[in-house]
Amino acid sequence: MLFFAQKVKCEDSNECKKPKRTKGEIEEARQLKIKKKEEEEQSRWRWWEEEKYEDGVKWRFLEHSGPYFPPEYQPLPDNVHFYYDGKKVKLSLAAEEVALFFAQMLDHEYTTKKVFRENFFKDWRKEMTDAERSLIQDLGKCDFGEIHAMHKAKVEARKNMTKEEKQALKEANQKIVDEFGYCLLDHHRERIGNFKIEPPGLFRGRGEHPKQGMLKKRIQPEDIIINCSKEACIPVPPAGHRWKEVRHDNTVTWLVSWTENIQGSIKYIMLNANSKLKGEKDWEKYEVARKLKSCVDNIRSQYRSDLKSRQMSTRQRAVALYFIDKLALRAGNEKEEGETADTVGCCSLRVEHITLHEQMDGKEYVVEFDFLGKDSIRYYNKVPVIKKVFKNLKLFLENKQPGDELFDRLYTSMLNKHLSSLMPGLTAKVFRTYNASITLQEQIKLITISDSVAEKLLSYNRANRAVAILCNHQRAPPKTFDQSMATLQSKIDARKEQLALAKSGLKQAKKEAKAKGSSEFKLQTLVERKKAAVKRCEEQLLKMEIQATDREENKQIALGTSKLNYLDPRISVAWCKNMGLPVDKIYNKSQRDKFAWAIDMTEVDFEF
DNA sequence: ACCAGCACTTAGGAGCGTCCCG
């Protein structure tokens, strides 16, 4: 417990820096924060110490305030106009609202794309009156300039709000969170993840999405299904409205749902990641992955021998499993053509996505992958594979066109059915979790306890990064990346100069001390001071150099996704305990909340 | 036995608040 008390102090550092406070006030504030922390700790639901519910039951009591709706559309002021073909046109309310959606996005690349413009224009015309529709026939003749300018001015004004205005806004938002942001679940107050209904707007798909630009309609209370206990107070719909349905289904975790008009899929309001419902599921996920650890050797030898099967579908399954295991590819469910961007996973790979090289870069049997995966993120990799896999791939490619399926006799459902027969609960995605977590554990085992804190954290981040690379978690390089790297480098250079200066100063002082005899007290302390200065300088330089390395290596890699979804938090918590580091060196507040179960239960000797 | 529908996890980017430096 002492271990965590330390951490409380660290978080208060900003309180301590405020200079004008008296010592007493600082102490008071500190105590208050510690007290708040303790209270939070006290009120935290330690669900992981409780017995689990019977299968399928997610809760026994559920009460909430329903969803929070976005504000109604505010018509344009009279001095802001829309022009068609150079002439002022006063639009109907519905058409005007949709025009504003487009005008707001004019600075975005989306609005230059053909598909986006066409989809938008088609849906916009549906919102127009007959008269508007017969007039407005060409998007190119539409002038949204004034509306766009108005929007930009609004954004600017929001930025320039006074402190008081910002404070008032913050308080108003807090009030909304207080009212709608929490629910009561089995006697415990739990935070809701997304309690706000998604506002209307233009659909922004990722990649080359065929539906980009379509109108995402405003959700009405009449579209909403409420889920809560029979005994609970049913949330009140906005005045003059009613819910589509109120149901009492305790086999699901959602509080509110509605059907979205772009894909026709269902959207949900669910609990926050720090809730029991989410936490328990997360814990379970890692337990399944740990179970895989104990039988992965058998499974591997099985799929290796399946590579020789007489059955084509078995051989395809074996190769797919080899990829999923070795490369942490996603399963790759079939997708409806024309409904989404053209992306693939393992089972849906096409001939055009791989190239075989008998020899490449001095290696034998290399498979070159190049395809768009989830979120249209490119997966590019050149991987040496075992001969049997290579020969099989060659066979699968025979007599096929680029657009044909590589694994034409394989579906994720078959694959998962097979996997679950090998181990209960085993599916394709478990391999990602397993390989991610085991990689982290192996890598951070190599970190030496005698390293400095900064070095330990760099090594930890590197291990995290290895996982992110495995899972292909990318990000767009920050817009200011090159510039901020240059700034950091010049700081490093400046520090180097300073260090050289400090060193020569120390030398000088030593010389003088020697000349005048070591008995001279003043000179001795001067030497000591200079020594300390050199040391401090060296430490700061090292820290900056580590930071530079870390940042450079992280340019296009996103660490958050693997940290949040793939790495068993108990591995990291145990490592922190071993290294004598507080967990908040690696987890921020919301991550600590999400992983509270792991932080609480993990012992030093935890093994994934 | 199949598959559409449903429930839930995983994902990157936008935007906002905070911190740090000059």
Next chain:
DNA sequence: CGGGACGCTCCTAAGTGCTGGT
């Protein structure tokens, strides 16, 4: 104390995988 960099939260799209109805 103003401005830029950065980290965090919010947002919602895009996956996975199960199931229940036919």
